[in-house]
Amino acid sequence: MSSRLHLPRHASSRWELLSPPLVSFLLVLLCQFAIAAVPRLFPSFPLFAMLPIAGVAMVATLGTGRCCRRLLGISGSAPAFVLFSTLFLWGFYIFVIREAIPPLVDATVNIQCVLLMFGFYRILSSDPGVVTYGGSHVEGVGDCASSEAKMQTQDALQFKRVRYCQRCSANILGFDHHCPAFGNCVGRKNHRLFLALLIGFIINEASYVSCSTWFIRESLNKNTIKLKNHLLMDLAAGTLLFSLLQILWQVIFLFWHIYCICFNIKTDEWMNWKKYPEFQVAVLPHPGQPTSEVKFWNPYDKGVVGNISDFLRSK
Structure with missing residues (x-):
């Protein structure tokens, strides 16, 4: 009887572990193909007119993920979505787009992707500045003295800008915000890494936009086989639109953080x-x-x- 009860728990725990990345992977595919349908359905539209339609398609895809969470009780993982989206663009670049790219530019793009993956790993595993309230400094002291010492410690840490993150259930020194995309808090210890990674994503996506534009132009000029493969051409245009959408909100976010740095204010402090x-x-x-x-x-x-x-x- 005990073994019968034990096996479902293992199966359930494995499913709980695998379902978020699996859902995220499916959402990435759905998102990319939904955006790729925009240039297929509206071929005569200029690029700036396709952008809002692509944005609606992306929002609708993310809404599908929320519906899965409410109806089926399974949800995706935002860091996994970012990871799979980046890998999808990188893979499409390697197998399709790079053939039209000069070797030096190709090497630069691949180095950017490798550095981006390394930075993504670093931000996931980084310590944002977690502060723990240990009891060793008040051992052997009476209850009143212990309570007073703890209050003084909390006051001092508050002055040093320690804030509480409800998502992580932790006190973070220099807490700016909890970043769902990176699955970690942004605090005093990893704020510079976060900013560098944000700039890295913008540069990498701008490079992809340039390379995919180059690929589409070369395919149109040379009338290559790739041009006859409508799916590849639609994906090339769709991933270009996806990258442009990412750049738009990331640049706004970057300017916001530069503003906060210049005036020494955190996002959480500004909002609350x-x-x-x-x-x-x-x-x-x-x-x-x-x-x-x-x-x-x-x-x-x-x-x-x-x-x-x-x-x-x-x-």
Whole structure:
């Protein structure tokens, strides 16, 4: 009886382990082929007109993933989706697009992909700056003294910008945000790695856009066999649209982080500044105004040069 009960638990645990990457892989295929249908259905549309349609197709695909989670109880993994999407583009480049690319450019693109995979692994396994509240520093002290010491420690850590991440159930030093795409928090210890990886994705996708455009142009000019294979040509145009969509939101996100660095403010602090007392300053009420007004004030701002220097020197 015990063995019969034990086997389903093993099967269930294996399925729980394999289902998120499997769902993510299927979503990547569905997303890429859905976007590839856009140039097939609207061949006369210019590229800028195809972009919003491709965006709708991508959102609809991600909505399918949410439906699977609600109806079937299985969901994908955002880091797995990012990984499989990158591998799909890289694989399509190697087997289809690279034949039209000069050797030096081809080597550069492949080196970019290898570095991107290495950076992706690093961000997944990196320590964002997890802070643990150990009890060794208060051992042998009475309950009141222990409680007071713990409160003082928490106050000191709060001043050092330790924030709590609900997704990870951990206190993170210099917490900026929890990144679902990388499956990790972005904190003081890995913020520079996150920024470098974000720039790496933009450069890699921009290179892919350039190479896929080159491939499509060469195929049209030479009337090659690839041009007669409608699926390959649609996938080439679809992956180009997908990369452009990725670049659009990533560039906006990059500018946001550059802004935050220049003014020494974290994303979480900007969005939830009313939760943190150090960002609140009371303004005396005007005549006839019943209560004082609370406004935002950044106590960590050291000027643009000082803020950038502080970010670059952070460990």
